[in-house]
Amino acid sequence: MAVVQEHEKKEILCKDWLSKPKKLLIDGKWVEAKSGKTFAVVNPATEEVLCHVAEGGKEDVDLAVKAARRAFEHGPWRTMAAYERARLMYKLADAIDAHADELAQLETMDNGKPIKESRGFDVVQTAETFRYYAGWCTKLEGETTNVNSNFFTYTLREPIGVVGQIIPWNFPMLMLAWKWGPALACGNTIVLKPAEQTPLTALRIGELAMEVGFPEGVINIITGFGADSAGEAISKHMDIDKVAFTGEDKTGKLIVQASTSNLKRVSLELGGKAPNIVFADADIDAAVRGAITGIFFNQGQVCCAGSRLFLEKPIHDEFMSKLTDRVNKIRQGNGLDENTGIGPQVSKEQQERVLKYIDIAKGEGAAVACGGLVPEDQKKGYFVRPTIFTGVHNQMRIAQEEVFGPVLAVIPFTDMESVAEQANATAFGLSGAVWTADVKKAHKFVSRIKAGTVWVNCYNVLDPAMPFGGYKTSGYGRELGKHSIELYSNIKSVWMNMMD
Ligand code: NAP
Ligand code: MG
Numbered sequence: 001m002a003v004v005q006e007h008e009k010k011e012i013l014c015k016d017w018l019s020k021p022k023k024l025l026i027d028g029k030w031v032e033a034k035s036g037k038t039f040a041v042v043n044p045a046t047e048e049v050l051c052h053v054a055e056g057g058k059e060d061v062d063l064a065v066k067a068a069r070r071a072f073e074h075g076p077w078r079t080m081a082a083y084e085r086a087r088l089m090y091k092l093a094d095a096i097d098a099h100a101d102e103l104a105q106l107e108t109m110d111n112g113k114p115i116k117e118s119r120g121f122d123v124v125q126t127a128e129t130f131r132y133y134a135g136w137c138t139k140l141e142g143e144t145t146n147v148n149s150n151f152f153t154y155t156l157r158e159p160i161g162v163v164g165q166i167i168p169w170n171f172p173m174l175m176l177a178w179k180w181g182p183a184l185a186c187g188n189t190i191v192l193k194p195a196e197q198t199p200l201t202a203l204r205i206g207e208l209a210m211e212v213g214f215p216e217g218v219i220n221i222i223t224g225f226g227a228d229s230a231g232e233a234i235s236k237h238m239d240i241d242k243v244a245f246t247g248e249d250k251t252g253k254l255i256v257q258a259s260t261s262n263l264k265r266v267s268l269e270l271g272g273k274a275p276n277i278v279f280a281d282a283d284i285d286a287a288v289r290g291a292i293t294g295i296f297f298n299q300g301q302v303c304c305a306g307s308r309l310f311l312e313k314p315i316h317d318e319f320m321s322k323l324t325d326r327v328n329k330i331r332q333g334n335g336l337d338e339n340t341g342i343g344p345q346v347s348k349e350q351q352e353r354v355l356k357y358i359d360i361a362k363g364e365g366a367a368v369a370c371g372g373l374v375p376e377d378q379k380k381g382y383f384v385r386p387t388i389f390t391g392v393h394n395q396m397r398i399a400q401e402e403v404f405g406p407v408l409a410v411i412p413f414t415d416m417e418s419v420a421e422q423a424n425a426t427a428f429g430l431s432g433a434v435w436t437a438d439v440k441k442a443h444k445f446v447s448r449i450k451a452g453t454v455w456v457n458c459y460n461v462l463d464p465a466m467p468f469g470g471y472k473t474s475g476y477g478r479e480l481g482k483h484s485i486e487l488y489s490n491i492k493s494v495w496m497n498m499m500d
Contacts, residue, residue: 007336013102014109017204022053024060024223025206027067028216033224034059041200044112044344045334045381053199056222061191061233064220068162068189069239071217078159078187082137089134089184091212092205096127099208103201107173108335110200112343112382113298115336125462126177126205129480132464133181136485140186142492152496157489159187160265161241164234166226166255167202168247169195169346170301170404176202179244180219181464182484191220191240193230195247197346199223226251238262244487245269246303249402249428249473267477267487269303269469271402272430274451275423276306276459277413280314282435286457288322290435291408294459296330296386299345300354300406303474304431306459308392308399309410310419316412320390324370327386332375344382345405351382354405358387361398366409367391394422402428416441420448429471433459452478 012018022038023030037055042048056064071077077085096103103126104119113122142155163183167175172194183190194202206221224230226247235243235258242265245255249270259266276294278287294306311319335343345351351374358372371387384406392399392409399409413419423432433455434445442456452469455461462468467478477487 005334005337007334010336012105014106014204017102018051022051022199022203022223024054024056024064025203025210025219025221026060026064027070027220028210033057034063039196041110041197042347043109044346045109045336047380047382050109050200053203053223056193056224056230058230058233060222060224061230061237064191064222065162065237065239067217068191068220071215072159072161072189075189075215075217077189077215077218082140085184085187086134086137088212088214089130089137089181092209092214093127093130093134095208095212096123096130096205099204100127103173103204105336106204107201108343110198111169111172111346112335114340114343115338116340117298118335122171122174125464126173129174129177129181129464133185133484136182136185136482140485140489150497150499152498154494156492156494157186158492160488160490161188162239163188163190163488164237164240164243165190165192166231166234166243166245166247167192167194169197170298170303172198173201173205175246176205178246178479178484182479182488183244184218186485186488188242188488189218189220191222191234193222193224193226193234196223196225232258235259236261240264242266242488244477252475265487267479268475269477269479270428270430270473270475271404272303272305272428272470272474273308273400273402273426274304274306274428274431274433275308275310275426275449276433277310277419277423277435277445278312278315278319279434279436279438279441280312281437283437283457284315284319284322287435288319288326290433290457290459291323292326292330294433295408296327296342296406297460299343301346301350301404302460304453304460306433307403307408308394308423309408310413310423311410313412313414320369320410324388327370327388330386332378332383332385334381342386342406345384346382348382350405351384354384354403354407357398357401357403357405357407358384361389361392361396361407361409364396364398365391366396366398369410371406394425400426416444420445424448424450427473430469430474431455
């Protein structure tokens with residue numbers, strides 16, 4: 001008799017929804033792509049096709065931009081009372097909460113992540129990001145300045161206009177919220193392109209936005225591909241005023257080049273190779289848990305993942321024994337199972353990329369402390385066992401290139417100076433962490449690390465009010481917090497002649 005898996009007993013709340021056609025959202029209406037083309041969306045845990053989605057291209061982007069432009073120039077969005085804009089955003093957050101279980105399942109089936117994380121992190125943070133930015137609608141201010149008594153001088157903070165937003169597959173709904181939240185609060189209109197691997201929660205949240213009453217054309221969603229298609233059309237478009245991008249550094253460079261068409265403003269959230277540094281005086285058990293969260297959360301597909309673990313030599317062996325002991329016990333499987341601790345990689349392409357890096361690390365002479373392969377009992381799905389390499393040098397490719405998977409490189413160190421240098425010897429600078437009981441040492445380290453976020457005695461903690469973004473090739477601009485308001489608004493200086 002076939003064994004019924006835990007996740008197979010589950011009621012799939014989005015089953016009916018998945019069976020309906022998935023179209024583009026343009027000007028408040030759901031429409032097919034002009035080409036009539038669609039593409040398949042696959043569940044990475046089972047390799048089953050979940051549904052087909054409209055494949056938007058350049059023509060569809062043009063229509064979406066026209067709708068967004070009309071809504072910006074003539075629609076009620078920019079001119080409505082700020083509290084009314086806020087109210088709609090709060091309503092959207094409430095609608096997301098009301099559909100939390102459904103959205104969590106959808107995200108898990110689309111991306112593979114464990115349902116505990118989809119529900120407890122992604123959905124919660126998405127709703128709270130909308131609430132946080134709803135609060136900003138009524139707090140946007142200009143200034144009056146005392147420049148010269150012959151003039152009345154003041155500044156206005158205005159929306160930028162039509163914004164293009166291109167997001168990745170690792171946190172599909174959360175990346176949407178990070179982009180929509182500040183853009184909407186400032187009064188902009190939006191053309192969003194979700195990642196081809198994970199377009200579903202964006203479409204469902206788009207429906208919720210229409211249901212709660214967002215005006216036509218304010219939010220447009222074009223599902224489709226990036227290169228030579230919808231993504232590129234957004235980045236080149238002459239009537240898009242700003243583009244916000246999260247994804248690979250290589251793509252980020254293409255976006256910047258394309259943006260020169262009309263010198264649209266650009267903000268970039270790119271990759272990372274974060275140092276996670278543990279000193280001998282740290283709380284070892286807490287640091288072990290932090291190292292696990294740091295690299296294995298979301299199957300390692302996290303831009304700020306702590307993928308380089310620096311261990312002070314005296315604790316190296318004890319730490320490794322505790323770490324591998326726990327990691328070997330992580331339950332891997334279909335994310336819909338409540339007991340799953342780690343799911344599959346998002347796609348076959350990603351699984352292959354991770355396995356390629358595992359081979360590269362072995363070839364460089366690093367030793368496999370655990371994992372290093374696909375799970376033997378998994379017949380379907382794009383799984384890779386959580387993997388740890390010891391004996392790594394910071395110059396190895398496994399310590400320099402972003403794997404974007406559950407692969408940890410462990411590097412021993414002897415003194416503070418050398419670990420600080422190695423931590424910064426990377427092209428990236430998105431995040432880092434330090435574990436120590438010594439407050440002075442922690443503060444010294446915080447200022448040494450060239451990264452946009454540094455965690456002390458914790459890892460992967462985020463909040464909509466705390467800015468997030470990179471140094472060096474991890475990108476520019478800060479999302480979240482008040483800083484994101486800068487990305488989505490313009491300052492206008494006004495001079496009024498007061499001379500008689
Ligand atoms: P990606 O290939 O750069 O894709 C990101 C988005 O850009 C997708 O929507 C993609 O479309 C689109 N795209 C691809 N080529 C394009 C082009 N030429 N013009 C315009 N758009 C284009 O990245 P990914 O493989 O999805 O995600 C993994 C990477 O993202 C990692 O390197 C990771 O570090 C980074 N990331 C960074 C952050 C951060 O906050 N800093 C967060 C998440 C991820 P399609 O995929 O649909 O074709
Ligand atoms: Mg890609």
